[in-house]
Amino acid sequence: MNSRRTSPLAAGKTAAAGSPWRSSRERLRDRELKRDAVIRAAAREFNRKGYHNTSLDDIAAALQVTKPTVYYYVTSKEQLLFECFVAGVEQIRAAFREVRQLAVPARERLNAVLRHYGEAVASDFGWCMVRAEDQDLSPAMSRHIKSLKSEIDQGIRRLLREGIQDGSIEPCDPKMTAFALAGALNWIAHWYREDQSLTGAQIATAFVTIFEEGLRPRRGALRIDARARRRRTHGTLAR
Amino acid sequence: MNSRRTSPLAAGKTAAAGSPWRSSRERLRDRELKRDAVIRAAAREFNRKGYHNTSLDDIAAALQVTKPTVYYYVTSKEQLLFECFVAGVEQIRAAFREVRQLAVPARERLNAVLRHYGEAVASDFGWCMVRAEDQDLSPAMSRHIKSLKSEIDQGIRRLLREGIQDGSIEPCDPKMTAFALAGALNWIAHWYREDQSLTGAQIATAFVTIFEEGLRPRRGALRIDARARRRRTHGTLAR
DNA sequence: TTGTTCCTTTACCCACGGGTAGGAATGCTA
DNA sequence: TAGCATTCCTACCCGTGGGTAAAGGAACAA
Numbered sequence: 001m002n003s004r005r006t007s008p009l010a011a012g013k014t015a016a017a018g019s020p021w022r023s024s025r026e027r028l029r030d031r032e033l034k035r036d037a038v039i040r041a042a043a044r045e046f047n048r049k050g051y052h053n054t055s056l057d058d059i060a061a062a063l064q065v066t067k068p069t070v071y072y073y074v075t076s077k078e079q080l081l082f083e084c085f086v087a088g089v090e091q092i093r094a095a096f097r098e099v100r101q102l103a104v105p106a107r108e109r110l111n112a113v114l115r116h117y118g119e120a121v122a123s124d125f126g127w128c129m130v131r132a133e134d135q136d137l138s139p140a141m142s143r144h145i146k147s148l149k150s151e152i153d154q155g156i157r158r159l160l161r162e163g164i165q166d167g168s169i170e171p172c173d174p175k176m177t178a179f180a181l182a183g184a185l186n187w188i189a190h191w192y193r194e195d196q197s198l199t200g201a202q203i204a205t206a207f208v209t210i211f212e213e214g215l216r217p218r219r220g221a222l223r224i225d226a227r228a229r230r231r232r233t234h235g236t237l238a239r
Numbered sequence: 240m241n242s243r244r245t246s247p248l249a250a251g252k253t254a255a256a257g258s259p260w261r262s263s264r265e266r267l268r269d270r271e272l273k274r275d276a277v278i279r280a281a282a283r284e285f286n287r288k289g290y291h292n293t294s295l296d297d298i299a300a301a302l303q304v305t306k307p308t309v310y311y312y313v314t315s316k317e318q319l320l321f322e323c324f325v326a327g328v329e330q331i332r333a334a335f336r337e338v339r340q341l342a343v344p345a346r347e348r349l350n351a352v353l354r355h356y357g358e359a360v361a362s363d364f365g366w367c368m369v370r371a372e373d374q375d376l377s378p379a380m381s382r383h384i385k386s387l388k389s390e391i392d393q394g395i396r397r398l399l400r401e402g403i404q405d406g407s408i409e410p411c412d413p414k415m416t417a418f419a420l421a422g423a424l425n426w427i428a429h430w431y432r433e434d435q436s437l438t439g440a441q442i443a444t445a446f447v448t449i450f451e452e453g454l455r456p457r458r459g460a461l462r463i464d465a466r467a468r469r470r471r472t473h474g475t476l477a478r
Numbered sequence: 479t480t481g482t483t484c485c486t487t488t489a490c491c492c493a494c495g496g497g498t499a500g501g502a503a504t505g506c507t508a
Numbered sequence: 509t510a511g512c513a514t515t516c517c518t519a520c521c522c523g524t525g526g527g528t529a530a531a532g533g534a535a536c537a538a
Contacts (some may be wrong), residue, residue, distance in 0.1 A: 031514090048371045052291035055495055068498080069516055077496065101473045107454060132372075133289045165452070170456045176445040177454075179430065180423040187422025206415040214453020215346060215402070215416075270484090294525055307528080315525065341483055 035073040038063065040124060043084040047127040047193065051081055051136060081132055082141045087131025089148045091120035096155050106163035111208045113159065114185060118204025121188045126200075130189040153178055181211060274312040277302065279363060282323040286366040286432065290320055290375060320371055321380045326367025328387045330359035335394050345402035349446045352398065353424060357443025360427045365439075369428040392417055420450060 041062045047055045056077055060067045074080050093117030099109045121130060134142040156178040163169030184207055188200070198206075284293045299306045299368050326353055336357030338348045338446055360369060373381040395417040400406045402408030427439070437445075 034515095040324070050374045053372075053374050057495075066497085066517060070516090071497070072515065079469075090463055110454075130371075133292075135289045137294050156285040167456065169454050172449060172452070172454070176332050176442070177449050178444075180427070180446050180449050183423040183426025183429075186429075187425055189416070190422075190425075191418065195488085203415070203418075206412060207419050210411060210416050210419050211410070212453055212455045214408055214451055214455075215349075215411070215452045216453075217406065218457065235307060295527085296525075305487060307488090307525090310527070311485065344507095 007192055008140055015025055031073075034086070038070055038231050039071045039080065039083045039087065042080045043087070043124045046081070046084065046132070047124065061089070065211065071142070078137055078141065081128060084125050084128035084133055085137075086148070088120060088125030089145065089152065091123065091125065092129075092152050093148070094199060095120070098153070102103035104146055105166055105168035106159050107212075110163060110169070111212075113156070114208050114211075115182065115201060115204040117182075117185050118188060119200040120198025122192045122203065126189045128191070130186045153182065156181060166215040184211075270312075275310045277309055278319065278322045279320045282363045282367055283328070285371070286363065290371055302428065308326060315377055317380065320367065321376060321384070323364050323367035323378075324371055324384050325387070327359060327362070327364035328384065328391065330362065330364065331356055331368075331391050332387070333401065334359070334389070336383070344407035345398050345405055346407035346451075348453075349395070349398040349402060349408070350381055352395070353420065353447050353450075354443040356421075356424050358428060358439040361389045361431045361439025361442065365431070369425045392421065395420060402419065423450075 005126070032186070042054075042059050043061050045062055049058070050052075056067050056070055059080075060070045063070070074083070092113075094115050099112045102109050102112065134145060137145065140190065157174040160169060160172070160174040160177055164171050164174075169227060187202055192200070192203075259344040264368075276297070281293075281298050284298050284301055287293075288297070295306050295309055300320075302309070313322075316420075318428055329331070334352050337355070338351045341348050341351065349464060373384060376384070399408060399411070399413040403410050407409075412450045424443065427442055
């Protein structure tokens, strides 16, 4: 639960060089690096075989160490999943923070978030964020990640509402629309492993276009030969 | 793999009534009914707790019988998952069959399919169809369900292409669009358990509207106060 | 009644895998 | 050099849960 990552923040103290503490601090940094490697390896294995089909021996083997070594950096398998979870969600929260700066209509900010979102889902941690089941976590951890996810959901709804208000987004139900958008993007994690012909960013861009335009033709439709095609289809139907 | 459901087909022989075999045929029918109950119970438990967090004792308990009784109707836990899988996918294939009859533009046929799709995903078997991992199945079973899923995917793409051709659907990339549509709908299975304020059909209808219209406003946008809102947002940003 | 088939139970097996105890290297400090 | 901390290993524990053997009891046939 209390993931007190010291690495990036504590790095600020490195200024006083040459002190006798230098090596011990380096040790600490090494430790963080290794810990991150463990979590990343776990994410990759979970991604490949699923959480329950991945043993800690598998993860250890991927790192070319033994199981107790993994336990030296992490207290339990559950925590491993939790950390992966958080790492994935964190990428998306970062996207929101980044986009918040942009001085453009809400629709464009939304699009930017969605593109980052897509990239995150296609990343190593994407699977964990999307497919891991919260029943696999302790109630406390489950609550934690649920609130993180909810924050993202609310962020999307907020952008939708802002867009509707500033006229850049067609009026719609923010809740349902947010579900649809997030769902389409989350689902990338399911098929991306099999079909990596596009990058996460490319997929997200394609999706954004689809969502923006909508299926119904924008300029006067030309539904000329609809009836003719219907006949043909009926023909093939009678098997 | 070879799920030889005899019940509906073999029922044809029922014509010769009064024969001494009657009761034995009834027994057979009972057996099928019980078997279906087992599979349905499994689906519900998987849905609640996930596949790996559900033991066969749990499923047996839900049916108020013991584990070996479950094994009397099913050969393995794996097969249980497989059957749930197939049952879910079958609902959607049925939707395609049904819709194929309609003499309307492809977009409307697509919408009809998507509505049925949404209902299926929100049903008991929705979870299994959507969230179950194919790594949990034997290669043969995995291949089987993969081909069923692919069939559905191809069906959606086909409707998209037809719609583009008959002018009822805005030109788009059928592959990506199919992924986006299916993804949004599949994702329902993830949150439906928590939020059942709407029925599957209602959700699907809402989604269809969203997909049809698109986010970009259709009539000339009025992006008046966009800059003013930006300023406000910047204010809250500086924490 | 006796034999047979069908359905369900009690009681059990055992592999897998999460997790741990305790010790051996390695390296840093004094 | 001793002495302490860090890191990683070998060897082990044991609960969970998938799966089975074998027998009991009900329903039916003869």
